[in-house]
Amino acid sequence: MSTVPSTTNNTGTSSTPNVNSALSSTMTQADFLKLMTAQLQAQDPTNPVDNSQFVSQMAQFSQLSATQQLDTDLQSMSSNVTSNMQTSQVLSSANLVNRQVLVPGSSASYDGSDAVKGAVNVTAASSVTVQVLDSSGNVIRSLPLGSQNAGLAQFSWDGKDDNGNAVAAGTYTVKAAAGSASLDTYLQGTVTGVGFGGSSVGTYLQVSGVGGVPLSQVAQIL
Template structure:
């Protein structure tokens, strides 16, 4: 919790520092522009004076650019503040179990509980398991009406697959014809929250990472997980 707070403070502090530096630079550039404009007026050819409307246009153009830069800085500061607030609010998710699609961690011995999410029109379904490189390592026939199934993590010879992160998919068929293949869902314990350019990232068991928008459910840890 302290780490998250420190990170948020550093983010906001960095944004404020950057805004202050940018504002100083803008003021300096604006003063320089005025000095150059004054020098130009003092040294113009009296026989062919520069049209005053040209000076006005230059000043207006610079002011417009200055205003746009300041607006961008304000938006950047607000974005940093919102990210900090989001990080703090997501901190309450640490220790909870999040229901996510696709990726799950296998510890090398404990079966993985999976929510297959088979097509309602299916009369046949398969749980497809792939490693992190996208290679299919297992395919198990399952009841298409089952709410949950367990993947035992064993190969055809009865040996456990290596510990690691695996992607779970469910293929649904009807009368032998493919209906669809979707990502199956599972629960993972949240251990950390991180801010990123793509949104808040939640770190689950085994270092699995998910965007907060990909979380479809949240629950208290089960008694067996707490022991």
């Protein structure tokens, strides 16, 4: 799996004043009407505004009004399209309910009976080990996965410590490493619900044993 590099917009700061300046200098429909009214009031009665010039100004006023209305309609349309897309995504994601998925995570809820399953994101062929830690940070179980190729390497913890004793139900931490290099872990769980968490989160899945996870973070559907 690849890592998306962070990027910095070097031009965003310097362009902001120019954008604000352009917006502040834009003539609105009301400004245009005030200007025309003032022109008519201040005209010389002996030399009134030429008819063709006045008609041209009225045409510009009409064009401005139509443009502003078009902009309003487009914004409304865009909002409706976005809302419809969000609804459609939530509805289509409902097909994942009761399906098993792999999602990023290192904090697993063990119910005392079902094995905790997951995967390790192996970045290069290497020998991988998964560790399970209790709430005090003590390693209670080590799961050597042996040599693994790059990709997702599956693991399963049966809820027992290194001495073969069953541990109590609770929340445990899962860590993975290849030598001294830490590796990202994914946990497997059942999708129990789907929702929309706003524009910053988008569609999310409620995954058993993990919690709410953005749909975009699902690594695998099993």
